[in-house]
Amino acid sequence: MCEIGRSAISGTFNGQSGTSGVLFDVKRFALHDGPGIRTTLFLKGCPLACAWCHNPESQQSKPELMIWIDRCVGCGACISACPAGAISLRNGTAQTDRDACTGCGACVPVCPSDARAIAGASWSVDRLIDEVEKDCLFYDESDGGITLSGGEPLAQVQFARAILSACRDRRIHTAVDTCGYAEWSELEVVAHLTDLFLYDLKHADGDRHRELTGVSNERILENLQRLDSFGRSIWIRIPVIPGVNDTEDEIAALGEVVRGLTSVEAVHLLMYHRGGEAKREHLGTPLCPLTSGDDPRGAVESAAVTLQRIVSVPVRVGG
Ligand code: SF4
């Protein structure tokens, strides 16, 4: 049962202070990020840049400006508000020079049509724990808890550690959704305070992994082996992207990675959806280069059949 009302801890690790960090979302009553009813905390910043990312606003560590240009009525209020002189009116709408924008957010509250928002805000651990504690009753009733997601939680390792430690003090179940791309020392620190890992695997081939995410999978696979020996519960999560990693051979190779691991309790296959593409437009970042028109549901269901032939733990479609 949760024990609420304790003060949060702080400290330093690898030179980072853990008293505050940057989140881009806090989702209460989450049902797909671990067991039971959970509060999912989305930390900003990620060392990978997956082409299919459905939260592209998570990738940069700093707050970012998002723009819904179709809502702009051309009033010009944001132009006067911008201290960087980054906005000008062209063809009746406000155009923003992304190189000049500092992400200060001064243009957001003056916009009468909600055409602007900042993705990312600083949170103290104390404030975050106040938010988490609101739902202790639901965690207790459902065997739920909190999940650190992102982005990559280990990109703010000291902040992650402080949140996890505060939750442990309160007997709140903790899960960490990670891409596994971190120093082992960082993962180990977090592992001591984590009940369950949701460990993402994208591709078994190192060159293809680098092509798709910007980094090799070598460290990710090594860390998975070490975490398996560490003895924490692990649920593997695989995003199945049509035309990218969904051939029978590609899925089977991921199955071979999982087979033989003793701490893996389940494999969850995540269906591709296109929500990230619209967000990229609002962020002004290049559009996702994925062009396959294949059915995402068909791809994920075929992958489930292939994987279940290889691994002995349950394979499920969905988080
Ligand atoms: S976020 Fe700040 S710098 Fe960027 S456009 Fe808005 S007011 Fe200007």
Ligand code: SF4
């Ligand atoms: S304040 Fe909003 S509506 Fe007005 S010009 Fe700027 S973006 Fe457009």
